[in-house]
Amino acid sequence: MKGLRVFLWRLAGLFRKENLERDLEDELDFHLQMEISENLRMGMTQEEARSNALRRFGGVTQVKETYRETHALPIIPVLWQDTRFGFRMLRRSPGFSILAVLCLTLGIGATTSVFSWIEGILLRPFPAVDHQERLVAVAGMVRSTSERTDVSWPDFLDFQRNCTLFDAFIVDRIMGTTLNIGERADRATGSVVSANYFEALKVRPMLGRGFEPSEDFGRNAHPVAVISYRTWKDRYDGEPGVIGRIQMLNGVKHTIIGVAPEGFYGTFVGYSFQFWVPASMQEVFDPGGYKLEDRGARWIEGFARLKPGVTIEQAQAEISAVAKRLEIAYPNTNRGRGIRLYPLWQTPFNNAGTLLPTLKITMVVVCFVLLIACANVGNLLIVRAIARRHEMTVRLAVGAKSSRLLRQLFTEGLILSSLAAVGGLIVAYWCRNLMVLFFPARPGVTVYLPAEIDWRVLAVSAGVCLISTMLFALLPAMQARKIDLAAAMKSDAGSVVGGSGRSWIRSVLVLVQISVSFILLVGVGLLLRSLQGMQNVNPGFSTGTVLTTGIDLVSVGYDAERAKSFQDQLIDRVQALSGVESAALARITPFSYRGYFSAPISVDGYQTAPDERPTVEYNQIGPAYLATMGIALVSGREFTRNDNESGAPVAIVNEAMAAQYWREQNPVGQRLQVKDRWMKVVGVAKTSKYRTLMETPKAFFYVPLRQNFSIPINLNVRTQLGRATMASALAHELHALDPSLALSEVITMREQVDRMSWTQRAAVVLLGIFGGLALMLAAIGLYGVMSYAVSQRRRELGLRMALGASSSDLLQLVMSQGLALTAGGLLLGAAAALGLTNLIANLLYNVSPFDPAAFVAAFVVMAIVSSLACFLPARRATRTDPVGALRE
């Protein structure tokens, strides 16, 4: 009660300041006048009366100050005063201020940028979507192996019907097509979605309508599409009349029924989608037939929105129970299958999952950078605190409370870090699209990886600013508290080894900086080694001499028969081109974004466990594919033109599959059942890499393209000719066959492989940038400490010189001090690095987290940089003028 009353009184005081000052003035003036007249009455002279009154009153200014402090909320006016004073102090030493703000801007800017990426890419990737914090990603799972799968449409409908803790389930399946508008044909990326998509996400189309519930059903019955705002603007000139227009999509006429609002890019982290079609059109866009009535066909990548207040664990428990019931009801398709929910930031089927490890490690790294930056500023502040000791001493001597001095130092720190936080936000704004740079360009894909600078990022930035202020302002402030008046006065007179008592704090700071930068350097080294290892790993096929390109016949309306004759003619023409060693078709090429089909298999004599239903991935390939790709045959033969519709079904398995299912036997000549079809194994191919370089050898087989036909195909060409030469030749052949066909991007297999390792590349670049930053800051810190030490020891150095020390003696003396610090930091860093490098183990390929080469390289770089940072001050030491130094 009492506290509150005083508080309110003081709060009111803030607003009545003007009057109060005048009243106080009046009151004190009245008092003095009364005292003076009393004194005059007692017979003093005017002069005496006045001085007596003043003496008895005490310090008028002090009374006023105490009065003011008692009166108002003490913190606010004092804070204001501190702030103004702080600014004055910082302006007085602009060099220090600029350096400190720059260091902090780097630290805070790095932290803010990375957090804004995390916010925009992982935490809140869909700003246009209402309540995205309640969205979870839904994926299937093979329970025995925890392997992730997609979800089937009938299962999806059952979840929607039977789960009570969810607002809605949403189907989202990425797919590509060619968008032909007028003369221009471009690849476009879109999505097959459930009809509730826009409604469930609470995204209202800005023109036209979203999908209606009935549009989920009926095989290919609802050729309607919603297009994105950007597509509308770029491809349809923003015409309002676009609604109702007919647009060919994958060979089927679609009616455009709506335009999504600006700022909605779909729900695939990393890409900006151009159009959406309802689930009933699945067959048109998703190869592999009509899947809406097949519980075994898993193709859906989905999301679900939880009801308010429901945790992901509760939701998981409920959906697992439903999945369990489905297992019992449909053992053929669902046995051993579960469902797993992921928070958005762990979404496994888009770039959130891909970027998660990189962003996590980057966040740790920028925290280190921030730490180093704070250590630097702390160091600078300590130097200044020593320089300002006189000021502080005087202030203490005239009666300032030490808490007030602390507050003053803290305020100055806060000014520095607030300026830096503003700078940091600007840096973050500049870097908001940086992640896109790491992303490999692909035709038809609009990469969209924005950072999000919202109030959370601002809050984090403010928090970082506060924390760093505590970190760097605390040390000098602690010292201010300990100032011992007498000692301070004395040491101001100057001693031979002035201020050395305090240098240990600075040394500790430098020690920390060196060790942290060392850790970062080791991290960069490990990632570089890993990237190098990936460059050198043999994917199992030729990379430099094989070119690949996609040929899209679907979107220009080819049916299977036309496509077959087209494909035959094309391969003949390409093989006849000069410079072409061989050419072959395949449904997809290794390391492409699109996935392989997989099928349940069985093999004579191979006993499966009761719950096991072996499923193996395969590719459909044309004749000479293995030779073209440079995949060696171990035994048997390649497919030929005779392995067609009329020939007996055949397959080629890889060595891993042969070893797993046929054990010691040679599978050539044996039978392999794929789904319900028996095939004869005619060859065994070397096991290669299929999706990523990091994968372990896995079972895989090939079937002839003609026996498992696919209209969308890839053309692979083995040639010594350059890409551009080949591309123009291919374009010419394509046009000769069908003028309406455009050649899509031609790339080498090397590029195809490199695109899949872009996260590693991004990690190296990011870690490289931040590691370099850390190294630079640490070098500045070391340089600062050494320079200061030299300037402090001027007298001592001069004395030594006067007594006959040579300049090399002095060089050695100073260098050894700096290098001792470095050595300590390196030892500490090495110990910490051994414990920490495990954190990035999942980003490493074929490199031990304790790789000696990375450690040695980091050691050498660190040693060179710190020797340099010590050498410059040491050389200055040798130029000490002994006479001048001693005379000072």
Added chain:
Amino acid sequence: MKNERADVLHGSLILMVLRTLDTLGPQHGWGIARRIEQTSGEMLELNQGTLYPALLRLEQMGWITSSWGVSDNNRRAKFYSITPAGKQQLGEENENWERSYGIIARFLRSKGESS
């Protein structure tokens, strides 16, 4: 609040101010200062300036109120008067003081006897 200890130290000043206002009625600052000095038989030389922050604190506590008026010599002056809460506080302070005084006195006496 963190000034509690200081308040205890200033306790005697508070007691004197409240007592003065209780017996003399509304007074301006100078009047209170004079009164305290006179009553103490000029034994206590008050640093008069410290009186004003103390008066403000008492006002914040609600023990006294102030209003502007005109002094005997026709000058604008701020007059302080004690409130009912102040009177109650005076009673408590008085009691406190008596008690501590009693304790100290007994303590001193007992020391005297033993020596």
